[in-house]
Amino acid sequence: xxxxxxxxxxxxxxxxxxxxxxxxxxxxxxxxxxxxxxxxxxxxxxxxxxxxxxxxxxxxxxxxxxxxxxxxxxxxxxxxxxxxxxxxxxxxxxxxxxxxxxxxxxxxxxxxxxxxxxxxxxxxxxxxxxxxxxxxxxxxxxxxxxxxxxxxxxxxxxxxxxxxxxxxxxxxxxxxxxxxxxxxxxxxxxxxxxxxxxxxxxxxxxxxxxxxxxxxxxxxxxxxxxxxxxxxxxxxxxxxxxxxxxx
Amino acid sequence: xxxxxxxxxxxxxxxxxxxxxxxxxxxxxxxxxxxxxxxxxxxxxxxxxxxxxxxxxxxxxxxxxxxxxxxxxxxxxxxxxxxxxxxxxxxxxxxxxxxxxxxxxxxxxxxxxxxxxxxxxxxxxxxxxxxxxxxxxxxxxxxxxxxxxxxxxxxxxxxxxxxxxxxxxxxxxxxxxxxxxxxxxxxxxxxxxxxxxxxxxxxxxxxxxxxxxxxxxxxxxxxxxxxxxxxxxxxxxxxxxxxxxxxxxxxxxxxxxxxxxxxxxxxxxxxxxx
Numbered sequence: 133x134x135x136x137x138x139x140x141x142x143x144x145x146x147x148x149x150x151x152x153x154x155x156x157x158x159x160x161x162x163x164x165x166x167x168x169x170x171x172x173x174x175x176x177x178x179x180x181x182x183x184x185x186x187x188x189x190x191x192x193x194x195x196x197x198x199x200x201x202x203x204x205x206x207x208x209x210x211x212x213x214x215x216x217x218x219x220x221x222x223x224x225x226x227x228x229x230x231x232x233x234x235x236x237x238x239x240x241x242x243x244x245x246x247x248x249x250x251x252x253x254x255x256x257x258x259x260x261x262x263x264x265x266x267x268x269x270x271x272x273x274x275x276x277x278x279x280x281x282x283x284x285x286x287x288x289x290x291x292x293x294x295x296x297x298x299x300x301x302x303x304x305x306x307x308x309x310x311x312x313x314x315x316x317x318x319x320x321x322x323x324x325x326x327x328x329x330x331x332x333x334x335x336x337x338x339x340x341x342x343x344x345x346x347x348x349x350x351x352x353x354x355x356x357x358x359x360x361x362x363x364x365x366x367x368x369x370x371x372x373x374x375x376x377x378x379x
Numbered sequence: 380x381x382x383x384x385x386x387x388x389x390x391x392x393x394x395x396x397x398x399x400x401x402x403x404x405x406x407x408x409x410x411x412x413x414x415x416x417x418x419x420x421x422x423x424x425x426x427x428x429x430x431x432x433x434x435x436x437x438x439x440x441x442x443x444x445x446x447x448x449x450x451x452x453x454x455x456x457x458x459x460x461x462x463x464x465x466x467x468x469x470x471x472x473x474x475x476x477x478x479x480x481x482x483x484x485x486x487x488x489x490x491x492x493x494x495x496x497x498x499x500x501x502x503x504x505x506x507x508x509x510x511x512x513x514x515x516x517x518x519x520x521x522x523x524x525x526x527x528x529x530x531x532x533x534x535x536x537x538x539x540x541x542x543x544x545x546x547x548x549x550x551x552x553x554x555x556x557x558x559x560x561x562x563x564x565x566x567x568x569x570x571x572x573x574x575x576x577x578x579x580x581x582x583x584x585x586x587x588x589x590x591x592x593x594x595x596x597x598x599x600x601x602x603x604x605x606x607x608x609x610x611x612x613x614x615x616x617x618x619x620x621x622x623x624x625x626x627x628x629x630x631x632x633x634x635x636x637x638x639x640x641x642x643x644x645x646x647x648x649x650x651x652x653x
Contacts, residue, residue: 277578277579278579284583365580366581369578369580372576372578373574373576373586374577
């Protein structure tokens with residue numbers, strides 16, 4: 133390893149006996165990708181895993197646009213986040229289901245989201261219903277475990293695509309503005325050229341955006357589903373220890 | 380006898396010899412040190428610290444069941460502390476040894492006061508204990524003259540003492556990580572008392588468990604290094620002709636005879652328990 137030059141913690145500010153890192157000096161509140169954001173967007177991870185990125189995003193876009201059209205509130209709602217669907221009433225949910233059925237998206241969503249719909253209670257998108265022929269519990273556990281493992285790293289492509297979709301949905305359903313001197317990130321590159329400079333730059337913008345989308349400056353978001361998702365996960369399957377493989 | 384038992388036997392014999400060597404090294408120094416009884420406290424404080432260093436290393440060397448990341452760092456932390464204290468006192472022995480002793484007496488006075496507030500008249504055992512402790516305190520200094528200092532005994536914290544005594548490396552790379560173990564901090568607990576669960580549904584959480592960790596003689600090697608440093612600091616200050624081999628050199632040379640590879644090549648050597 134190359135030897136680090138210069139004063140240690142040089143970019144930190146000393147306040148009393150504490151060294152405050154640069155980002156905390158700006159008064160930013162920490163939002164946990166794993167704890168808080170991930171359970172809100174894992175449904176898109178399941179969809180992408182089964183259908184591929186392009187079809188997956190097309191379905192999310194369809195649902196978000198329909199939901200925006202029929203929502204009751206004037207306030208912007210990002211329908212890429214699972215909890216947003218709790219803001220819709222029963223009639224509105226029925227309308228969405230009908231629209232999805234008309235476009236043949238419903239069975240795809242039902243099959244993709246089956247692990248969340250069938251294994252978890254109070255999943256905000258459970259109104260979509262289970263698939264006609266769902267897999268065994270073991271198979272669904274395997275699917276969701278693989279999906280979590282694939283998407284839980286917010287810097288890797290599967291996790292990045294889910295996050296980029298949050299920004300994309302905000303963009304196409306209204307409420308995303310850039311000043312003239314800021315070039316919007318090229319979200320396509322996150323799918324088509326993830327390792328390129330442009331892809332990395334877009335990914336960095338997306339990560340920062342998703343944090344603020346989850347925790348808007350003016351309000352506080354409920355973490356009810358996020359909390360429930362992780363707490364239920366602990367109950368539906370047992371721990372796996374490094375030595376279990378050898379037994 | 381199996382090879383494993385033979386290895387264990389030779390390792391324990393090696394540790395016995397190591398203990399004898401450091402006792403010999405300590406006793407030779409004490410014997411050759413020209414003591415001026417008028418300033419006896421200086422000699423008592425420095426000699427006592429040197430003895431403490433040897434005692435801790437011996438206790439570790441003779442207990443293979445604690446050569447692990449759970450317990451050994453507790454002793455090593457104490458040893459780094461002994462060395463920093465000793466090295467700092469050696470920069471101005473008379474004044475600093477006095478400060479060191481007075482602080483200790485003040486702490487004892489405070490403890491006795493606490494005991495007195497709790498003791499009840501009929502509790503003979505407690506009253507006897509208070510009496511014994513008071514008599515120990517008064518044998519050294521009248522208690523009405525004994526100040527109680529609730530700050531740092533040296534007026535400096537350990538980092539500052541280490542810096543003055545040219546022990547910054549020891550402070551940063553040994554005292555600090557070992558302190559994490561001594562104070563049961565997260566950087567130790569998360570590695571030694573929790574097991575990672577690999578179930579993605581469980582957010583890759585950690586499960587508390589009582590874990591077996593491997594035994595590693597490297598901890599004794601490190602304690603030998605600290606005894607060595609303390610002997611060296613003492614020798615440099617008092618310029619005594621010492622014939623007993625230094626603990627570090629002896630350890631390195633002798634260990635290879637029973638282990639075939641040098642102790643420094645042991646990959647576990649970087650484990651600080653944190």
